[in-house]
Amino acid sequence: MHTASTALLDALTTAGVSYVFANFGSDHPAILEAFAAAAAEGRAVPELITCPAEMVALSAAQGFAQVTGRAQAVLVHVECGTQSLGGAVHNVARGRVPVLIFAGASPYTQDGELPGSRNEHIHWLQDVPDQRGLVRGYVKYENEVRTGRNIGQLVHRAIQIAQSDPHGPVYLVAPREVLEQEVPPAPIAPAEWTAVAPQALPPDEVRALVDALAAARRPLVVTSYLGRNRDAPAALVRLCHRLGVGVLESAPGHVNFPTDDPLYLGNQWNQQHQNAVLAAADVVLVIDSDIPWIPTVSRPARDAVIYHIDVDPLKQQTPLWHIPARRTYRADAATALDQLDQHVAGARIDEIAVAARKAHYAELHEQRRAALVARERPAGDAITPEYLTACVRRHVDASTIVLNEGITSYHTICDHLGLSRPGGMLTSGGSSLGWHGGAAIGVKLARPGHTVMCLTGDGSYLFSQPSVVHWMARRYQTPFLQVIYNNGGWKAPKLSLLSLHPDGRAAKARDLGVGFEPAPDHAGIAAAAGGAYARTVVHAGELESALDAAIEAVRRDRRCAVLDVKLPPL
Numbered sequence: 001m002h003t004a005s006t007a008l009l010d011a012l013t014t015a016g017v018s019y020v021f022a023n024f025g026s027d028h029p030a031i032l033e034a035f036a037a038a039a040a041e042g043r044a045v046p047e048l049i050t051c052p053a054e055m056v057a058l059s060a061a062q063g064f065a066q067v068t069g070r071a072q073a074v075l076v077h078v079e080c081g082t083q084s085l086g087g088a089v090h091n092v093a094r095g096r097v098p099v100l101i102f103a104g105a106s107p108y109t110q111d112g113e114l115p116g117s118r119n120e121h122i123h124w125l126q127d128v129p130d131q132r133g134l135v136r137g138y139v140k141y142e143n144e145v146r147t148g149r150n151i152g153q154l155v156h157r158a159i160q161i162a163q164s165d166p167h168g169p170v171y172l173v174a175p176r177e178v179l180e181q182e183v184p185p186a187p188i189a190p191a192e193w194t195a196v197a198p199q200a201l202p203p204d205e206v207r208a209l210v211d212a213l214a215a216a217r218r219p220l221v222v223t224s225y226l227g228r229n230r231d232a233p234a235a236l237v238r239l240c241h242r243l244g245v246g247v248l249e250s251a252p253g254h255v256n257f258p259t260d261d262p263l264y265l266g267n268q269w270n271q272q273h274q275n276a277v278l279a280a281a282d283v284v285l286v287i288d289s290d291i292p293w294i295p296t297v298s299r300p301a302r303d304a305v306i307y308h309i310d311v312d313p314l315k316q317q318t319p320l321w322h323i324p325a326r327r328t329y330r331a332d333a334a335t336a337l338d339q340l341d342q343h344v345a346g347a348r349i350d351e352i353a354v355a356a357r358k359a360h361y362a363e364l365h366e367q368r369r370a371a372l373v374a375r376e377r378p379a380g381d382a383i384t385p386e387y388l389t390a391c392v393r394r395h396v397d398a399s400t401i402v403l404n405e406g407i408t409s410y411h412t413i414c415d416h417l418g419l420s421r422p423g424g425m426l427t428s429g430g431s432s433l434g435w436h437g438g439a440a441i442g443v444k445l446a447r448p449g450h451t452v453m454c455l456t457g458d459g460s461y462l463f464s465q466p467s468v469v470h471w472m473a474r475r476y477q478t479p480f481l482q483v484i485y486n487n488g489g490w491k492a493p494k495l496s497l498l499s500l501h502p503d504g505r506a507a508k509a510r511d512l513g514v515g516f517e518p519a520p521d522h523a524g525i526a527a528a529a530g531g532a533y534a535r536t537v538v539h540a541g542e543l544e545s546a547l548d549a550a551i552e553a554v555r556r557d558r559r560c561a562v563l564d565v566k567l568p569p570l
């Protein structure tokens with residue numbers, strides 16, 4: 001039998017989908033039949049990954065796409081499965097990650113008019129007025145499959161949109177009757193559905209931009225996610241060295257620039273003070289950033305000239321957004337940087353000025369580096385986030401991918417890991433906590449030969465649904481390391497409070513409601529659910545050996561490892 005569900009699996013396969021991260025329900029009998037038929041007939045279809053929680057499923061698809069650029073499929077149950085995707089929808093939207101979410105929809109016949117007609121109580125409960133509205137504010141495209149005859153076209157259209165810049169999630173729904181429908185095969189030519197080609201700068205603007213950077217005393221690039229395009233960091237290095245331009249990261253979600261390069265000047269997150277490098281810049285080129293600075297805290301000088309290149313410069317999904325840019329360009333960062341670099345190569349540049357700018361920035365770089373080294377010394381027996389990150393750094397090699405969900409330690413992790421290889425670090429790209437667990441599974445499926453390390457807050461660890469994550473990690477053999485930066489609860493909301501009410505009642509309160517007392521056995525959860533190597537680390541003196549053992553468990557024994565590292569309490 002060739003049903004719409006057979007056609008769905010064929011379309012996913014021809015669109016390059018390797019995995020279906022699935023959480024099944026009454027909407028999926030035809031899809032389960034189609035998987036079983038493919039297995040019996042030896043036809044290639046994507047591998048099915050059973051996901052006991054939808055948020056983990058979507059985070060896994062996110063992680064896979066973050067390292068490959070390829071959308072995977074997440075299959076969920078009607079409206080309640082869609083709701084259960086929860087904040088992972090926010091993360092893929094804000095992080096601009098391509099993924100196809102496919103949900104069933106309640107049957108639309110109740111008297112047996114068509115195969116698939118209602119036969120269970122829940123078919124009335126799950127028939128809601130606007131299922132697609134649940135995610136409409138977050139996806140680039142959503143549609144209902146109305147006939148199995150063109151389900152292949154809709155899948156290819158959805159994935160083409162997801163994988164075209166700016167990337168993002170897409171959502172399709174199909175009712176049971178449609179998924180059961182017998183349809184003739186309708187072959188698709190995948191070459192007709194490729195992503196839209198990357199966009200370049202208008203050629204006559206290239207010179208003006210280069211002239212502005214070359215004439216500046218303190219030219220500065222500010223970026224957050226240009227490293228999502230793995231060719232862009234090298235292009236940025238070339239341009240910055242030719243012109244003597246410094247680089248500052250703002251809430252980096254990727255490795256955007258080698259942190260050991262003398263033109264690298266640090267990263268700014270929620271530090272509540274003006275960034276000195278940003279204040280001193282007279283020409284600022286913002287490339288790929290959602291929040292290049294927080295104006296109430298840190299901003300460029302009023303007379304600085306700002307240019308903006310972004311894959312998504314208008315941020316239309318953000319109702320309030322503005323930076324005072326003189327010119328704004330929608331372009332792919334690697335393409336634009338190559339254009340600028342080629343122009344510089346043929347232009348007359350004041351090499352003395354370039355050398356002076358480079359020397360200035362190299363001095364700042366060196367001062368910063370020395371300050372970081374000083375902060376890594378352990379404070380007696382206590383384990384500081386700086387010391388912990390420095391110890392983790394010893395185990396980071398050329399094939400390590402770090403998933404950073406360190407929250408109030410984001411900044412420390414970026415500073416003290418000091419990564420330089422494009423693709424070496426990822427964040428959720430959004431703010432909905434718990435991404436790293438599912439994402440680690442997706443990253444490991446995509447890059448089985450790499451070491452995956454998650455550095456996470458204790459709150460974010462619990463948000464990640466560790467029991468589900470570790471059951472999946474063992475079942476699908478995706479070993480990774482989790483290091484929990486355990487400060488005993490949620491430090492971030494406490495810091496938010498203190499930034500607005502430093503001397504208020506709450507600042508003096510004994511219990512703010514942000515602590516995790518009595519302390520859970522975080523690592524034990526992972527051991528129980530997935531047989532992970534589990535260890536709690538309290539003293540600075542035991543940290544190095546604990547890390548050695550955990551890394552060995554992951555790399556040699558192919559087991560997950562969870563180190564619950566107790567930091568000074570919040």
Ligand SMILES: Cc1ncc(C[n+]2csc(CCOP(=O)(O)OP(=O)(O)O)c2C)c(N)n1
Nearest residue numbers: 407408432433457458459460489490491492
């Ligand atoms: C899904 C979700 N719920 C709540 C929040 C609000 N929130 C932001 S940071 C934070 C605390 C995170 O705790 P932890 O991971 O331990 O990091 P810490 O703040 O202690 O560094 C919370 C609850 C959020 N961002 N996402």
Ligand SMILES: [Mg+2]
Nearest residue numbers: 457458459489
């Ligand atoms: Mg915490």
